[in-house]
Amino acid sequence: MSGYEVINIGALDQWRAHFGGFTDKTQRQGRRVIEQSMDMQFIGMSVNAMAPGEQAGYWHAHSEIEELYVFLDGEGEMALDDEVLPVTAGSTVRVGQHVRRTWRCTQDSPTPLKWLCIRAGGESLAEIPTDAKRDTQTPMPW
Amino acid sequence: MSGYEVINIGALDQWRAHFGGFTDKTQRQGRRVIEQSMDMQFIGMSVNAMAPGEQAGYWHAHSEIEELYVFLDGEGEMALDDEVLPVTAGSTVRVGQHVRRTWRCTQDSPTPLKWLCIRAGGESLAEIPTDAKRDTQTPMPW
Numbered sequence: 001m002s003g004y005e006v007i008n009i010g011a012l013d014q015w016r017a018h019f020g021g022f023t024d025k026t027q028r029q030g031r032r033v034i035e036q037s038m039d040m041q042f043i044g045m046s047v048n049a050m051a052p053g054e055q056a057g058y059w060h061a062h063s064e065i066e067e068l069y070v071f072l073d074g075e076g077e078m079a080l081d082d083e084v085l086p087v088t089a090g091s092t093v094r095v096g097q098h099v100r101r102t103w104r105c106t107q108d109s110p111t112p113l114k115w116l117c118i119r120a121g122g123e124s125l126a127e128i129p130t131d132a133k134r135d136t137q138t139p140m141p142w
Numbered sequence: 143m144s145g146y147e148v149i150n151i152g153a154l155d156q157w158r159a160h161f162g163g164f165t166d167k168t169q170r171q172g173r174r175v176i177e178q179s180m181d182m183q184f185i186g187m188s189v190n191a192m193a194p195g196e197q198a199g200y201w202h203a204h205s206e207i208e209e210l211y212v213f214l215d216g217e218g219e220m221a222l223d224d225e226v227l228p229v230t231a232g233s234t235v236r237v238g239q240h241v242r243r244t245w246r247c248t249q250d251s252p253t254p255l256k257w258l259c260i261r262a263g264g265e266s267l268a269e270i271p272t273d274a275k276r277d278t279q280t281p282m283p284w
Contacts, residue, residue: 089153
């Protein structure tokens with residue numbers, strides 16, 4: 001898959017409002033998945049903005065994919081197995097296979113928590129079946 | 143490679159100054175390569191800040207790796223084969239194999255051009271030999 005393609009995800013201070021302007025399937029409140037907007041071969045990425053007090057509300061882990069979370073604005077917490085870490089602009093978290101994770105934007109964050117979640121595995125994305133396992137039963141760690 | 147690891151790349155408005163504070167091999171003026179700061183399995187990423195008037199000064203292409211450029215601040219131009227595109231906060235550019243590329247921060251950009259360059263191929267990073275070919279002979283397109 002050669003060639004190139006350009007999309008616009010909006011400036012950081014417009015992220016959440018910008019997502020709201022989309023009407024295709026890539027739209028979800030606070031989240032945009034770029035490989036639903038253009039064909040990607042190996043790299044997946046979601047663009048995320050979570051308001052103060054919001055949280056994922058579930059844990060998840062991947063069996064094949066490595067994820068890299070790059071936090072760019074706001075204040076929050078990320079739980080990784082038994083550890084809860086503060087995250088803010090500049091926090092960059094690599095998460096390997098089978099690590100359980102969840103996150104929230106803290107109530108007193110001055111801005112929404114904004115981050116990119118980058119994904120890749122050892123195959124093209126198309127060859128990796130859905131490898132995420134969601135756990136909605138285990139309580140949140142905060 | 144399971145487990146997780148956290149590093150801090152600094153807030154967006156501190157990127158270039160923040161890079162300057164590093165003394166390990168990840169430091170290069172305006173650029174930080176995160177897989178030189180922590181072990182990465184599939185995903186590579188550089189964090190870049192280029193001052194107004196600066197440019198890469200060379201073209202390059204990859205034979206195996208897909209790249210995703212996520213521009214977050216500043217104003218610049220990216221050349222992709224025969225096309226020159228304006229880029230600014232929100233511009234997100236997927237580049238496939240063999241596409242020749244170069245970039246610059248325009249002279250009148252109000253801030254440095256800042257972007258993440260994300261890389262992945264169909265193998266673990268360790269199994270992909272250096273697949274970038276640099277061309278320092280072809281003139282810049284601007």
